[in-house]
Each structure stands twice: as C-alpha cells, then as structure tokens.
Amino acid sequence: MPQTENQTQVTDRPQATKTAILVIGGAEDKVHGKEILQTFWQCAGGTDAIIGIIPSASREPALIGERYYRIFADMGAKEIKVLDVRDRDGGRDSAYLHYVENCTGIFMTGGDQLRLCGLLADTPLMNLVVERVRAQEIALAGTSAGAAVMGHQMIAGGSSGECPNRALVDLAMGLGIIPEVLVDQHFHNRNRLARLLSAISAHSDLLGVGIDEDTCAMFDSDRNLQVLGRGTVTIVDARDISYTNQNQVHGADPISIHNLKLHVLRYGDRYNLEGHQVIASS
Amino acid sequence: MPQTENQTQVTDRPQATKTAILVIGGAEDKVHGKEILQTFWQCAGGTDAIIGIIPSASREPALIGERYYRIFADMGAKEIKVLDVRDRDGGRDSAYLHYVENCTGIFMTGGDQLRLCGLLADTPLMNLVVERVRAQEIALAGTSAGAAVMGHQMIAGGSSGECPNRALVDLAMGLGIIPEVLVDQHFHNRNRLARLLSAISAHSDLLGVGIDEDTCAMFDSDRNLQVLGRGTVTIVDARDISYTNQNQVHGADPISIHNLKLHVLRYGDRYNLEGHQVIASS
Numbered sequence: 001m002p003q004t005e006n007q008t009q010v011t012d013r014p015q016a017t018k019t020a021i022l023v024i025g026g027a028e029d030k031v032h033g034k035e036i037l038q039t040f041w042q043c044a045g046g047t048d049a050i051i052g053i054i055p056s057a058s059r060e061p062a063l064i065g066e067r068y069y070r071i072f073a074d075m076g077a078k079e080i081k082v083l084d085v086r087d088r089d090g091g092r093d094s095a096y097l098h099y100v101e102n103c104t105g106i107f108m109t110g111g112d113q114l115r116l117c118g119l120l121a122d123t124p125l126m127n128l129v130v131e132r133v134r135a136q137e138i139a140l141a142g143t144s145a146g147a148a149v150m151g152h153q154m155i156a157g158g159s160s161g162e163c164p165n166r167a168l169v170d171l172a173m174g175l176g177i178i179p180e181v182l183v184d185q186h187f188h189n190r191n192r193l194a195r196l197l198s199a200i201s202a203h204s205d206l207l208g209v210g211i212d213e214d215t216c217a218m219f220d221s222d223r224n225l226q227v228l229g230r231g232t233v234t235i236v237d238a239r240d241i242s243y244t245n246q247n248q249v250h251g252a253d254p255i256s257i258h259n260l261k262l263h264v265l266r267y268g269d270r271y272n273l274e275g276h277q278v279i280a281s282s
Numbered sequence: 283m284p285q286t287e288n289q290t291q292v293t294d295r296p297q298a299t300k301t302a303i304l305v306i307g308g309a310e311d312k313v314h315g316k317e318i319l320q321t322f323w324q325c326a327g328g329t330d331a332i333i334g335i336i337p338s339a340s341r342e343p344a345l346i347g348e349r350y351y352r353i354f355a356d357m358g359a360k361e362i363k364v365l366d367v368r369d370r371d372g373g374r375d376s377a378y379l380h381y382v383e384n385c386t387g388i389f390m391t392g393g394d395q396l397r398l399c400g401l402l403a404d405t406p407l408m409n410l411v412v413e414r415v416r417a418q419e420i421a422l423a424g425t426s427a428g429a430a431v432m433g434h435q436m437i438a439g440g441s442s443g444e445c446p447n448r449a450l451v452d453l454a455m456g457l458g459i460i461p462e463v464l465v466d467q468h469f470h471n472r473n474r475l476a477r478l479l480s481a482i483s484a485h486s487d488l489l490g491v492g493i494d495e496d497t498c499a500m501f502d503s504d505r506n507l508q509v510l511g512r513g514t515v516t517i518v519d520a521r522d523i524s525y526t527n528q529n530q531v532h533g534a535d536p537i538s539i540h541n542l543k544l545h546v547l548r549y550g551d552r553y554n555l556e557g558h559q560v561i562a563s564s
Contacts, residue, residue: 191473
C-alpha cells in the first residue's frame with residue numbers, strides 16, 4: 001500500500017480537532033502507520049488522553065477491547081479503560097459513568113450494530129457519551145458497527161449482489177450522534193452501494209455516507225467532514241432526486257432513483273454538511 | 283423471482299422496435315419467461331427472424347452457440363446460424379458474410395470481450411454487422427462480454443472490492459456500435475461501481491451504463507434507452523463533474539470525483555441520450 005507516499009503527497013494534511021467524531025469504515029490499519037487511530041488518539045489529547053473503549057458491539061469484547069487497549073497504550077495515552085458493558089445494567093455502572101465524566105475520548109469497536117444499540121442506547125452511560133460529544137468536550141470514534149450507529153437511522157443489516165430493493169436492507173434506530181447521516185461501512189469492499197441506495201431512497205432527507213475500509217470520515221465542530229485513510233468516502237445526496245418508486249414497490253422489486261448526486265472523496269477532501277459543498281484536497 | 287408479477291404490474295411494457303440494440307448485463311433468463319431473449323427475437327422479426335449467433339467471446343463457442351440456437355429455435359425463428367468465428371480468417375468467411383447480409387438479427391454471447399474484439403474487430407463480418415445495425419436494418423443483442431464491446435471504449439477487465447483507482451480497470455477499444463457509452467455488466471451483482479467510476483473518471487464525456495444481470499438496456503432508433511428485465515441499469519453521468527484527481531494519481535491511489543449525477547433505472551424507465559433526461563415508467 002502506498003500509504004506513506006499518499007501522506008507526503010498531500011500538503012494540507014487533515015487537521016485533528018479535539019471535538020472530532022471519527023466515523024471509520026472498518027478494518028482500519030492497526031499495525032503500520034495506524035493513521036486513523038493515531039488521529040483519534042491525538043484528538044483525544046495525545047499523551048494526555050483518557051480513553052474509554054466500548055467493545056460492546058463485539059461478541060468477543062474482552063479480546064477486541066484488549067487489542068485497542070494495547071494500541072492506545074503503545075501510543076502513550078495517559079489512561080485507558082475498557083468499558084466492557086455486556087448487559088443493560090452495565091450501562092448504569094457508576095465506575096464506568098465516573099470514567100466517562102472524566103475521559104477525553106471514546107472509541108467504539110466493530111461487531112454487530114444492533115447489539116451495540118441494544119446494550120447501550122438510552123443508558124446513562126451512552127447518554128453521557130452523547131452529551132459530552134455534543135458539548136464538544138470529548139473526541140468520539142466508531143469503526144464498522146461503531147460507525148453504523150452514528151446516524152439517527154442506522155443500517156442494521158442487509159445483503160449485496162442485487163439491484164436496490166427493499167428486501168436488501170434492514171433499518172433501525174441508531175444513536176443519533178450525527179442525526180442527518182446514514183452510514184454504511186466496508187463500502188466498496190463489500191459491494192454496498194445497492195443497500196445504501198435502498199435505504200436512502202426511503203430517507204432522501206438523510207445524507208448517505210459510504211465509507212471504505214481503513215478510511216475515516218472525520219466530522220469537525222464546523223460540520224465539515226474530512227477524509228482520512230487509504231480508501232474513499234462516497235456521499236449519496238438524494239435531496240434533489242426527481243423520482244423514486246420506493247414507496248410503490250415491495251420485496252425484491254427494483255427501486256428506481258433518478259437524479260441522485262454522488263461524490264467520491266479521497267484523503268484530504270472535505271464536504272460541508274450545511275452548504276452541501278465539496279472541497280478538493282489541494 | 284417475481285418476474286411475472288413484475289410484467290403484469292407494469293402497464294407501459296417496453297416496446298420492441300425492429301432496429302433495437304439490446305445491451306444485456308449477463309445471466310439473462312434462458313429458462314422461464316426468457317423476457318429479454320424473447321424481446322430480441324421479436325425485434326428480429328419473430329417467426330420471420332433470421333438470426334446469426336456470434337459465440338466468439340466464449341472459449342466454448344460450440345456449446346454456448348448451441349444453447350442459444352435451441353432457445354431461438356424453440357421460439358420459432360425462421361432461420362438460425364451459429365457464426366462460429368475462431369480466428370481472424372473466420373471474419374472473412376463468405377458463407378458467414380452472405381448470411382449476415384440476409385439476416386434480421388445478430389446475437390453476441392458472453393465470454394471474454396478482448397477475445398471477441400480480437401477475433402472480430404475490423405473484419406468484413408463485423409463491419410457488415412455494424413453497417414447494418416447503423417442502417418437500422420437489423421436488431422443486435424450482446425450479453426455480458428457481448429454487451430461490454432458496444433462502446434468505443436470498453437472495459438476489458440478489472441477487479442472489485444476497492445475504492446476507485448486506476449489499477450482497478452483495464453480499458454481497450456470496443457466495437458463502437460454505441461460510441462458514447464461505456465458499459466459495465468453484472469453491475470450490482472459483481473460490485474462494479476468502483477471500476478466503472480475509475481473508467482468514467484478518465485472519460486467523463488462518455489456515459490457510464492452499469493447493467494445488472496438478467497437486465498437489458500435496449501437502445502432504440504430515437505436514441506432512447508429503455509430498461510427490460512428484473513434488475514436495474516445505473517447511469518453514471520460525469521459530464522458536469524466539478525473535480526477529479528484522475529490525471530494526478532497512479533496505481534491504487536484513490537480517485538476523487540465530485541458532483542457526479544447518477545440514475546438508477548428499473549423496468550420500463552427510459553433515458554434519452556440526446557437530452558440526458560430520465561423518464562419514469564408510468
């Protein structure tokens with residue numbers, strides 16, 4: 001991978017902001033440059049970082065929690081704790097709540113997004129995380145399942161290899177941290193255009209954000225999205241579509257969508273959520 | 283598959299025109315309703331049809347030729363011949379040329395598009411086919427590799443599972459039958475958005491046409507494309523993109539493309555190549 005080349009080519013390297021939300025498409029580099037994880041660690045304060053890892057999406061939370069613990073410890077974070085919530089009671093754990101009150105960054109691992117929301121949505125712990133993210137007091141990152149939960153609507157599952165159709169995607173409530181986005185991860189890697197389009201055709205007011213593996217859409221406090229990593233972020237903007245048959249079809253019937261806008265963004269490219277404008281990496 | 287349902291639901295069933303060019307995304311139904319093949323057979327004259335099958339894309343031309351022979355014979359075509367060209371000399375065969383002079387339809391099978399072009403591009407036989415198609419004297423269909431060759435530029439091969447990048451797609455000269463399109467087939471089925479975008483970013487004047495399996499983009503003499511079959515046709519219109527870094531990147535570097543227009547068309551939807559307008563199936 002020409003990742004280091006990439007980094008030297010681009011002059012305006014994406015800037016970390018303390019309050020960033022890093023939405024990661026899964027399979028981020030954990031071994032070499034670790035660019036995305038390093039950026040999160042920097043956002044969270046670098047050597048002053050107090051990081052909470054939420055591994056609850058995974059069925060192997062101890063294993064995956066430990067893996068990220070090691071990575072952030074090696075980077076030199078000041079304090080790290082795995083908030084190993086495995087039932088709804090864990091979302092009220094006072095030691096965990098106390099930790100989140102004082103942390104500077106929260107990292108949500110991959111796994112199953114329904115499991116993550118099922119365990120943590122509307123718990124005091126998650127409410128506190130969301131409150132502190134909204135108050136721009138802490139950095140937040142989520143990868144794969146941890147990315148899927150960012151919107152108000154969430155792609156809970158689905159399949160691929162077919163044209164857009166209603167049976168291709170299951171939607172559920174997400175955590176609503178960035179309410180207006182509808183995230184799909186492992187995007188080009190797992191052939192997810194059709195499922196994102198199937199979802200967006202029913203929610204044309206939302207912004208479809210398809211994130212490739214080892215790629216991150218980093219949202220800053222000015223409502224800009226900036227791309228990090230080695231793949232692309234695909235923006236599906238259906239606000240001005242002229243037609244869809246979405247509400248007339250059933251099951252596997254093909255969904256039409258006319259006049260969609262699409263942006264393929266790479267490292268350094270930015271997209272403004274207010275003005276719906278793209279700014280190329282210079 | 284709800285294919286028969288589909289057909290009864292749609293009121294304005296796409297009309298066959300004698301001079302149609304049927305660009306098929308591969309794996310078309312050969313067993314049940316055979317809608318797309320039946321439409322080709324009708325365009326070619328139905329029971330008056332004199333059909334030539336070109337199986338040269340395939341490494342098993344006898345087998346695949348025979349299969350389509352059976353299908354069109356069962357439909358009741360008047361005359362069918364497999365034009366089994368296996369070397370450049372075959373493209374000058376006087377019996378084949380004579381047959382093409384008198385036929386009403388030509389069907390090109392799947393296989394390898396480079397093989398098809400290598401054997402037939404610029405031969406008297408293919409020149410005659412193209413001439414008669416342009417003169418609107420015969421119907422033409424191509425499936426899979428037979429679809430890929432329709433444009434002036436052709437996707438010769440590539441891979442999937444990555445973001446758009448130059449290494450993802452190989453381009454070559456096609457047969458130029460519909461010069462302004464760049465076709466990709468098995469589109470959603472084989473995760474080919476990224477490779478079509480990689481190709482289109484370098485040829486933004488061409489219209490990207492991604493055709494799903496058992497789906498057909500039927501081009502009529504009024505330069506309308508109409509969709510048949512059970513999947514979708516994805517139109518990628520890059521004429522008005524605001525930016526691409528395509529000519530600055532190498533190898534697997536991600537390609538940015540900003541402000542693309544995308545249309546997902548289903549059965550009965552139409553797209554006009556002149557006005558670049560979409561008309562929904564009513």
